[in-house]
Amino acid sequence: MRLFAAVVPPEDALDELARAVDQLHAEPGARRLRWTGRPGWHYTLAFMGEVEDRLLPELHARLERAARHSEPFRLRMHGGGRFDGRVLWVGAAGDLDGIRLLAERTEAAARRAGVSMEQHRRYTAHLTLARSRYDADLRPYVAQLSAFEGEAWTVDELALVRSNLPGGGQPGEQPRYEIVEAWPLGR
Template structure:
């Protein structure tokens, strides 16, 4: 039986990705930017629950439970909002709008995975973020966060929950990044 590396996410629309791409482009010229691993725009998403490696046999129950979680959650407004950091290692863009509903959806996705038998990490308070870059060493990310301080994407309505497969990069291939593929999605509120 095969095993898949999965996470549950909200995917921003192409228009919001394009706006963020324009805001992030100048950050590549800041001191230390060359030492950071920047995520590709095709990888930008708001992770709701990281499932890790999941046995394929759990997928039917997981799909059913995620579908129920999506159906019980109403559509909600969201926009990409400002920037932030986790220590000196991760630069991210935040979210604004229907954050209470986003957090509720994250809790429901986590609960759905647990009930389907997925061994989940310890539950932590959900911090909505879209990862822009990572640094292996401690980096002063304050200038990056400041540069994103006024960023606001055009709001959109979140209409679906996505189950995404993460295909890890091939070891030893320079510049290789994880590739993400939506394996299933469910409309919200139906």
């Protein structure tokens, strides 16, 4: 099962982001980007990749413990950025130490449960909006997102999400995400 741990913004925050993304779709070249759909909008904390079923009970227990040891924190969507010319994202503001700590704890929990965490990178809180198969000039999109400032919300839950990759070969087909389990923070 392909899994990752994430923070899923509330519907109000996603509504704000949807309005900003609608404006980005009007930019020249927007049709050449592969835009993520609203069901895929989340802040990934730790990507685990394929996880063997036998590891799931221990993974769940350790993620629950990581959530319990993490206090709720305030976050808001803020600005934007890019990874090279391939990924466009919206950032975060607020308690960035809180989300970094939660990311570190979820990664450690997965590692201790026996999940191979080979794809570790320095954590940058971001929500992916679009991807490109080639190096694209994403600067106009980043510039437009620079003024984006969402309302703050309280992050009070850690989600374990299953990623179902597209397999139908349909153009524009998106991965499907399903929350396998979620744990409240700090309780």
